[in-house]
Amino acid sequence: MAWRIEEEPPPTSTRGRPLSAKGERTRRGLLDAAEQVFGALGYQDASIVKITEAAEVAQGTFYIYFESKRQIFDELVADLNRRVRRAMSEGSRQGHTRTEAERLGFLGFFRFTAEHPALYRIIRQAEFAAPDALRRHYQAIADGYVSGLRGAMDDGEIAAADPEVVAWALMGVGEMIGMRWILWRDDAEAGEVPEHVFEEMYAFVRRGLGAR
Numbered sequence: 397m398a399w400r401i402e403e404e405p406p407p408t409s410t411r412g413r414p415l416s417a418k419g420e421r422t423r424r425g426l427l428d429a430a431e432q433v434f435g436a437l438g439y440q441d442a443s444i445v446k447i448t449e450a451a452e453v454a455q456g457t458f459y460i461y462f463e464s465k466r467q468i469f470d471e472l473v474a475d476l477n478r479r480v481r482r483a484m485s486e487g488s489r490q491g492h493t494r495t496e497a498e499r500l501g502f503l504g505f506f507r508f509t510a511e512h513p514a515l516y517r518i519i520r521q522a523e524f525a526a527p528d529a530l531r532r533h534y535q536a537i538a539d540g541y542v543s544g545l546r547g548a549m550d551d552g553e554i555a556a557a558d559p560e561v562v563a564w565a566l567m568g569v570g571e572m573i574g575m576r577w578i579l580w581r582d583d584a585e586a587g588e589v590p591e592h593v594f595e596e597m598y599a600f601v602r603r604g605l606g607a608r
């Protein structure tokens with residue numbers, strides 16, 4: 397995986413003014429609260445009032461940093477996307493082969509989603525609330541995948557194929573496994589993909605890639 401994690405531009409107020417360190421912390425707190433509220437209630441039932449209550453700030457404070465519920469939702473999707481790609485990239489770059497990179501990248505993805513299970517719910521909501529944000533989310537992940545897969549194919553490390561198709565297939569594997577064994581588990585180990593499930597998935601991925 398070869399994601400280029402773009403530098404986030406310095407946040408500003410809704411009037412375009414640079415934020416102080418305290419302002420940046422308040423804005424971050426509002427995004428964290430939005431993750432909690434949208435994840436728990438869904439887009440339709442979430443409100444600015446509930447977000448500011450969760451962030452423990454006055455309602456008027458919200459409008460210093462965001463213009464509307466839709467704007468903070470779009471920014472939340474982009475923020476989660478940058479963070480999940482960073483987690484995957486930091487893991488995968490430690491691999492010495494393409495399949496090692498896949499293994500470590502998947503581990504990074506599952507670790508992040510275990511810590512942020514609302515990611516699944518928020519992305520599902522984006523299909524209806526912010527379809528453009530949803531497309532950007534998946535496309536940013538796919539773009540990083542494609543370049544890494546193409547390089548491994550050129551080196552003969554994995555079987556030749558259409559790297560874009562392979563990228564989206566791998567994304568589907570990660571999302572569905574995470575949904576089933578992170579989001580939908582009720583047992584005491586909820587929050588982690590069981591080891592045997594991960595190994596079965598990884599063996600499937602290796603076969604699908606035609607790894608040497």
